Amino acid sequence: MTSETPVPDKIEIPKKKRNFGDAPIHISLLIIGIVVSIPIVIAFFISFTPLPELVGRADPKILPDEWTLENYDTAWNASPFPRYMLNSFIQTGVITFAQVVLSVLAGYAFAMFDFRFKNLLFGLVIGSLIIPFELTFIPNFLLISDLGWANTYQGLTIPFLASAFGVFLMRQFFLTIPRDLYDAAKIDGASDWYYLWRIMVPLSKGAISALTIFSFLGAWNQFLWPLVITNDESMRTAQIGIRFFLVNQERATDWGAIMAGTVIVMIPTLIIFLFAQKQLVKGIAASGLKG
Amino acid sequence: MATAAEGTTQVPPKRKYKRSANKAYLFLLPTFIILFLFIYYPIIESFRLSRNRVAPFGNQEIPVGFDNYSRLLQSSDFWDTVKVSLWFMVGTVPVGIALAVIIALLLSYPLRRLNWFYRTLIFVPVVISSAIGGVLFRLLYNPVVGFFNHWLSIIGIDGPNWLNDTSYALVAVTITVVWRQLGFNVIITLAAIQNIDDTLYEAAKIDGAGVFARIRYITLPQLSPTLFFLGVVNVIISLQAFGEINILTDGGPGRATTNLVYQVFIDGFVGTRFLGRASAQAFLLAIMIIAISIIQFRGLGKKVHYQ
Numbered sequence: 001m002t003s004e005t006p007v008p009d010k011i012e013i014p015k016k017k018r019n020f021g022d023a024p025i026h027i028s029l030l031i032i033g034i035v036v037s038i039p040i041v042i043a044f045f046i047s048f049t050p051l052p053e054l055v056g057r058a059d060p061k062i063l064p065d066e067w068t069l070e071n072y073d074t075a076w077n078a079s080p081f082p083r084y085m086l087n088s089f090i091q092t093g094v095i096t097f098a099q100v101v102l103s104v105l106a107g108y109a110f111a112m113f114d115f116r117f118k119n120l121l122f123g124l125v126i127g128s129l130i131i132p133f134e135l136t137f138i139p140n141f142l143l144i145s146d147l148g149w150a151n152t153y154q155g156l157t158i159p160f161l162a163s164a165f166g167v168f169l170m171r172q173f174f175l176t177i178p179r180d181l182y183d184a185a186k187i188d189g190a191s192d193w194y195y196l197w198r199i200m201v202p203l204s205k206g207a208i209s210a211l212t213i214f215s216f217l218g219a220w221n222q223f224l225w226p227l228v229i230t231n232d233e234s235m236r237t238a239q240i241g242i243r244f245f246l247v248n249q250e251r252a253t254d255w256g257a258i259m260a261g262t263v264i265v266m267i268p269t270l271i272i273f274l275f276a277q278k279q280l281v282k283g284i285a286a287s288g289l290k291g
Numbered sequence: 292m293a294t295a296a297e298g299t300t301q302v303p304p305k306r307k308y309k310r311s312a313n314k315a316y317l318f319l320l321p322t323f324i325i326l327f328l329f330i331y332y333p334i335i336e337s338f339r340l341s342r343n344r345v346a347p348f349g350n351q352e353i354p355v356g357f358d359n360y361s362r363l364l365q366s367s368d369f370w371d372t373v374k375v376s377l378w379f380m381v382g383t384v385p386v387g388i389a390l391a392v393i394i395a396l397l398l399s400y401p402l403r404r405l406n407w408f409y410r411t412l413i414f415v416p417v418v419i420s421s422a423i424g425g426v427l428f429r430l431l432y433n434p435v436v437g438f439f440n441h442w443l444s445i446i447g448i449d450g451p452n453w454l455n456d457t458s459y460a461l462v463a464v465t466i467t468v469v470w471r472q473l474g475f476n477v478i479i480t481l482a483a484i485q486n487i488d489d490t491l492y493e494a495a496k497i498d499g500a501g502v503f504a505r506i507r508y509i510t511l512p513q514l515s516p517t518l519f520f521l522g523v524v525n526v527i528i529s530l531q532a533f534g535e536i537n538i539l540t541d542g543g544p545g546r547a548t549t550n551l552v553y554q555v556f557i558d559g560f561v562g563t564r565f566l567g568r569a570s571a572q573a574f575l576l577a578i579m580i581i582a583i584s585i586i587q588f589r590g591l592g593k594k595v596h597y598q
Contacts, residue, residue, distance in 0.1 A: 025400045032394055033412030036473060039427040040415060042438065046430065060441050106322040113315035121319060128330045130584035132531060134552055135577035138340065138559050138570055139333035162325035192314055221420030223534040228560050239422040243538055246426055255436050262426050269418040274411075281414060284475060285482030 040266075047071050047259040054256055071256035072264075075245070081261060083234055084241030088220060088265075091156045091237055095219040098161040100212055104204075106162075107170025108196050112182065122171075128164045133224065141228055151232040160219065166211050173207035174200060210283040213276050217269055238265040337577075341570035352567075359571035368546070369554075369572070375461065376550040380529040382465040383472070388521050390469070391476035392514070396506065398477065399484045417474030421534025424471040429454070429539055432463055457547045460540050464548050467535045472528060476521055483517035484510060523587040527580055551576045 049064035149155035185195045226237040242265045249258045343352040363369045431439050432453040440450030453463040533552045542549035559569035
């Protein structure tokens with residue numbers, strides 16, 4: 001192992017020697033990988049385990065003896081799970097769409113225009129990033145309640161329609177697009193509106209899809225706000241639904257159904273993780289390298 | 292905005308700015324309406340509420356000056372929640388970062404195969420919500436069907452009743468939050484390790500430095516800005532832990548896992564509402580978090596300026 005280097009190198013090392021040295025790394029990473037992912041893996045297996053098997057056996061087992069879909073039936077039908085999921089998709093869809101569009105607009109303004117108070121306004125956008133949610137959610141709760149928007153989609157979405165992070169991200173990206181392109185488009189008579197949506201946006205697919213992923217995950221995984229702003233069962237989001245489902249089913253020790261519900265709630269985020277992992281990881285890594 | 296009309300008489304480059312200024316304000320308007328209504332106005336409102344005693348339905352307010360604050364600072368309950376927050380921070384941040392460094396070092400090793408597979412297994416908590424994290428670990432901690440105590444019994448340890456034991460509940464929440472943060476921490480650390488200039492390692496190798504010497508004298512010093520960043524971010528995240536506590540312990544047993552955020556939630560939203568007191572605590576918590584953020588943002592701010 002000591003003969004190896006932790007940096008990638010292009011020089012070919014005789015295969016035998018290399019594979020031999022790799023073994024401890026492979027084993028360590030495999031063990032760590034299993035330990036880290038096992039809570040999620042267990043959830044999947046328990047969700048397919050029949051209830052009698054789960055409470056009947058002396059020691060907990062990860063794999064079911066007999067596979068069943070009954071738990072999904074319980075989770076989906078014995079509680080308003082379809083409604084929770086619908087609420088979450090509406091809430092997340094609206095927030096994601098609005099955050100992307102508003103960030104593109106504001107990012108464009110900061111990147112392309114010169115105007116009075118530009119620095120002050122940009123400072124206000126960046127400054128809002130350090131305001132913790134704990135400080136704002138009580139007044140927001142009172143405001144939304146006064147407007148009669150508790151237990152509504154407006155109440156779930158409107159406070160989150162803008163994203164300071166998104167504005168910053170889009171501005172940074174737009175700044176990397178050569179100014180000559182803008183001047184050329186202007187000479188050809190393109191309006192800012194046309195230039196933004198027909199030229200800048202198609203050129204910014206990477207940044208926009210990264211922002212879409214982050215907005216989606218952030219909205220889907222919200223907990224404190226939907227918890228306080230909804231008390232009507234029909235307006236709960238999936239995260240709040242699973243919380244109350246847990247409380248109910250735990251009394252009946254129906255862990256199979258709880259885990260089926262859990263799998264349903266985390267599936268959209270896991271799909272994003274599996275299919276957009278590269279982009280997600282790149283986005284997170286960039287935030288670290290900047291800091 | 293008033294300068295737009297006057298701009299038409301100016302020299303060309305300036306005129307271009309002034310004309311587009313209105314467009315700029317229009318593009319910014321929706322974002323700023325939301326930011327002002329739901330972030331900036333609430334700061335002022337929060338401070339105002341914190342100096343009032345608010346009737347449970349929010350319809351009657353009696354100004355009491357800084358009474359809420361002085362009562363808080365004198366109450367042992369408040370200091371208990373501060374203690375829980377700090378213990379929680381001490382439990383999550385160093386462990387979380389140390390694990391991330393070890394795992395990222397292993398992942399940075401240039402394996403030929405299965406690299407993507409290990410990364411997938413290790414990064415996955417990054418998309419898991421606090422609620423789901425709480426539910427997953429609630430199963431693991433369960434004394435009957437759960438796995439933790441079963442695994443511990445295999446190596447001969449009689450596991451505690453994690454969530455109902457005052458001395459273990461906070462540990463249980465800590466483990467859950469460390470797990471959920473791990474993906475994020477590893478991704479950031481790994482990116483920073485891969486960003487280190489290769490020539491540094493080559494030079495050290497020529498000097499005869501072994502793997503551990505290279506980690507000790509090159510990797511870790513080069514990582515220090517990243518570790519600082521991670522420290523700040525993780526401290527802020529640990530101070531804001533809420534979802535896991537709500538689902539795993541509901542702040543209990545007793546008040547063993549009631550941190551500041553959880554107390555704000557209890558005062559503001561559980562049973563009789565004490566919005567004034569809740570706001571005062573939120574304000575104290577926010578000052579802590581903002582102070583920590585500013586330390587980090589000074590670095591980012593400089594970069595923003597020169598772009």
